[in-house]
Amino acid sequence: MIYVIGHNNPDADTIISSKLLADILGYEYAIIEGNDIEKSDINLIKDCMDYAPVIIKKDDISNHKYFLVDHNDVKQSVNDEKLVIGCIDHHPKIGYDKAIIGEYCATALFIYQLYKDKYNFNEQQKKQIFMAVLSDSKFGRSSRYQEQDKLLIEKLGFTITDDYFFKYFLETELSLYSFKNNGYKYYDKYDLRSTYIERLGIEGIVNYQEFVRKQNNFLGIWVDALNNKTYVFLNYKNNFITEEYPFLASRGTTIINDFVKKLN
Numbered sequence: 001m002i003y004v005i006g007h008n009n010p011d012a013d014t015i016i017s018s019k020l021l022a023d024i025l026g027y028e029y030a031i032i033e034g035n036d037i038e039k040s041d042i043n044l045i046k047d048c049m050d051y052a053p054v055i056i057k058k059d060d061i062s063n064h065k066y067f068l069v070d071h072n073d074v075k076q077s078v079n080d081e082k083l084v085i086g087c088i089d090h091h092p093k094i095g096y097d098k099a100i101i102g103e104y105c106a107t108a109l110f111i112y113q114l115y116k117d118k119y120n121f122n123e124q125q126k127k128q129i130f131m132a133v134l135s136d137s138k139f140g141r142s143s144r145y146q147e148q149d150k151l152l153i154e155k156l157g158f159t160i161t162d163d164y165f166f167k168y169f170l171e172t173e174l175s176l177y178s179f180k181n182n183g184y185k186y187y188d189k190y191d192l193r194s195t196y197i198e199r200l201g202i203e204g205i206v207n208y209q210e211f212v213r214k215q216n217n218f219l220g221i222w223v224d225a226l227n228n229k230t231y232v233f234l235n236y237k238n239n240f241i242t243e244e245y246p247f248l249a250s251r252g253t254t255i256i257n258d259f260v261k262k263l264n
């Protein structure tokens, strides 16, 4: 079988992109067993689709082929490039070299751009794309959200307003579990682990900073969605660096790009 698959710890964009592309190409969308929806996106998903992926057992992964969406590094899913037949994504290319990368705030929106003249998206699919955009753009507040995204969303028939933020924004619980796992991603190329915390304010930020300080090769991001600020804590090769952005900085583009620049 061929499955469309997003990254581990799936968020709304990864789930919706895999479901959409599966609809378009006539495949099914799948996840690897043990992957739960990112907590902050559960309500977004519930309000726009019946989530029912094919669940692949770990020892069955190599019996199938995969089309990757919303990531291009196989370490974030099937772990074997030989199983991959294609990839559509919006992150910097650090893995599968035939990946098609679009500079859009959500992979689902890029899929819409690629197929809107060849495929008839129904109303539910359009809503799903919008929900993916809400999630990946932090309700339009992220540095990832640009003019061309806005134009495409208008074409879809939607406008982002603060109402969505108040309806769906969920503060990350402050716990060691969240510090270790919330939004977890592993960047194989840099041997870098990363999580993020999304809050209204900075109460408790010191605990997260101290947590990151004790990790090796770890990128911790604290998003203050109330004051539109982002705090970055990076412990890399025994150097501890802090950084502040006066806006909601996207990990997938802004922060990782700045990190790579620092390396060079």
Ligand SMILES: [Mn+2]
Binding pocket: 013, 014, 070, 090, 105, 106, 107, 136
């Ligand atoms: Mn995405």
